Every structure is written in structure tokens, then in C-alpha cells.
Amino acid sequence: MKIETEIELEQWMKSNCYTFNSYSINGSFIHNGFGLDNNGGLYSWYYTERGERRTLKYFKTEEEAVNYAFDQIKSDQYANRNYIGMIKEKHRLNEIISELKKRNIEYWTDEIPYGGFEDMRTRIFVIGCDIKKVADISLPK
Structure with missing residues (x-):
């Protein structure tokens, strides 16, 4: 797949149900995470956390920057994990996991x-576009 612009990268992320919580692509705001920036034609890949921003790499063209960002995002095992809720009670967790399995929904917990x-809690994440299959599952956020 050839992605050449930030807009194309943003569209790819949306169509593949990647989360924008940790990525600023095409000007989207994040508190913490990675992002692409264009400063007068010089592109940069940066990391920001707690208001501190650090440039990690510079690029001469948008295509180079976008290809780098695309590779970074695709290799991030957490980038397409969509948070659906947090559970305290083990019996409720087992019910939710059973329902996810019944629907063949890929999930991850921690x-x-x-x-x-x-006071331990289990967070439940749905992988990729399986997030579209769980709108009816009610969980505490």
C-alpha cells in the first residue's frame, strides 16, 4: 500500500480503526504520544508527553515523513487497540469475554x-475494526 500524504495516512487509520489517542496525524490534538508536523516544508516526527515535545526525526518531503509514520504506527501493537471499558468483578469479566468470543471478536485485556x-481492574480492548461490532455491549468506562 502506498500512502503519500498526511490526509491519506489519516484516512487509512480511520478505515482500519486505528485509534488517534496517541498519534497526531494531519493536525489532530494529543496530550501524549507521537505526531507528524510540517514546519515550512520541513517535516518532523515527534514525541510529546506532559507538555514536553521532542523531535525524533526530520524529513525533507511529506511522502518520506508519512511513510516513516505509517511504518511506526503499523508496528505499534497498541495502535489499533480500542478501549471499551474496565471491569472489577471477575464474573462480569468472564461474561464479557464469553460474548466477545461468541462473536469472534479479537480482544486484549490487561x-x-x-x-x-x-483494587485491581481489568481493562478490555477490542482490536481494529471489531470495535464496530461491540456498540451494544455496555461496560463501565
Whole structure:
């Protein structure tokens, strides 16, 4: 696949259900993550976190910058994980996972200390465009 512009990259991300939470493409705003910027014809790939921005790489053309960004995003195993909710109760988690499996929906989970190590929660993510298949599943955010 040949992607040459930021607009094409943005469209590719949308059509493949990649999240924009950690990527600023074509001027979209992010708090933390990676992005492409055009400063007078000089393109850059940068990382921003907590208001601090660091340029990681410069490019002479938009096509070079977009190809680099495309490769970075495609290789990021988290870029197409769409968060659908967080569960505390194991029985409810098992119900949700059973429903996802029944629908052949690819998912990923992790466990985080929500209110400390005595209050663990499981976050559920749906991979890629399977996010379109779960609108009817109600989970606490």
C-alpha cells in the first residue's frame, strides 16, 4: 500500500480503526504520544508527553515523513487497540469475554491497580475494526 500524504495516512487509520489517542496525524490534538508536523516544508516526527515535545526525526518531503509514520504506527501493537471499558468483578469479566468470543471478536485485556493493589481492574480492548461490532455491549468506562 502506498500512502503519500498526511490526509491519506489519516484516512487509512480511520478505515482500519486505528485509534488517534496517541498519534497526531494531519493536525489532530494529543496530550501524549507521537505526531507528524510540517514546519515550512520541513517535516518532523515527534514525541510529546506532559507538555514536553521532542523531535525524533526530520524529513525533507511529506511522502518520506508519512511513510516513516505509517511504518511506526503499523508496528505499534497498541495502535489499533480500542478501549471499551474496565471491569472489577471477575464474573462480569468472564461474561464479557464469553460474548466477545461468541462473536469472534479479537480482544486484549490487561490488569491495573485502579485504586491501589487491593483494587485491581481489568481493562478490555477490542482490536481494529471489531470495535464496530461491540456498540451494544455496555461496560463501565
